[in-house]
């Protein structure tokens with residue numbers, strides 16, 4: 001991912017019109033740490049998640065993604081101007097169901113599994129995405145190796161309305177943390193993620209979001225001006241809120257920065 005150029009390479013002066021935004025620092029989540037990654041389409045959620053996963057792989061974390069767009073592994077579908085993610089193995093739903101051991105595959109150039117699970121079809125229908133997620137992702141719980149595991153679930157909004165898929169989202173966020181697992185849930189719309197999943201998010205990485213319903217859902221998660229700040233972000237910028245920190249502190253800082 002190209003870094004946004006904010007300073008002159010020769011004199012280190014800030015470039016005219018450059019944003020003073022800095023990306024939040026990356027971190028290794030604790031077990032049971034659930035993270036929401038929300039924001040409108042094309043704002044940079046998946047790009048941020050690919051960067052985070054690359055960092056986690058370097059920190060010796062086993063990583064999995066539910067990857068309906070086949071964009072997280074080096075074997076994915078290349079799209080113009082959108083780089084593929086760092087994962088090493090790609091498996092379809094049918095392949096995992098037939099051979100769950102594929103979730104433990106360690107590629108010759110790696111020490112731990114880094115597996116993107118994709119729907120069987122290259123251009124899946126919404127109903128197949130939800131069904132594939134509900135069938136294949138539960139196998140991670142039994143077959144992931146010991147040690148820290150991070151699961152990224154992409155496009156949670158596409159799972160809305162499918163009972164099994166919604167129940168699985170809730171189950172991951174309420175019970176999988178006991179298994180040394182952390183997870184991130186990405187969605188274009190905060191309000192489309194089942195409430196019982198959302199309420200377990202310890203952190204929220206928010207990209208630009210202007211829809212009234214989604215901003216109201218965001219305000220219920222992080223109060224005190226966070227959603228106003230999120231509505232003012234530029235494309236590719238995000239802010240991180242830690243819901244374990246007293247809201248006052250985080251938001252005083254946010255509004256001071258917003259006013260500056």
Ligand SMILES: Nc1ncnc2c1ncn2[C@@H]1O[C@H](COP(=O)(O)OP(=O)(O)OP(=O)(O)O)[C@@H](O)[C@H]1O
Pocket residue numbers: 001002003004039040041042043044045046047048080081082083188236
């Ligand atoms: N920080 C960045 N710097 C430069 N380009 C970026 C950055 N973040 C994202 N992009 C580019 O913007 C486009 C959209 O990014 P991305 O696919 O991450 O968005 P998204 O929020 O996941 O969208 P969607 O919800 O539609 O999946 C891509 O072409 C990506 O390469």
Ligand SMILES: [Mg+2]
Pocket residue numbers: 045046047
């Ligand atoms: Mg995306």
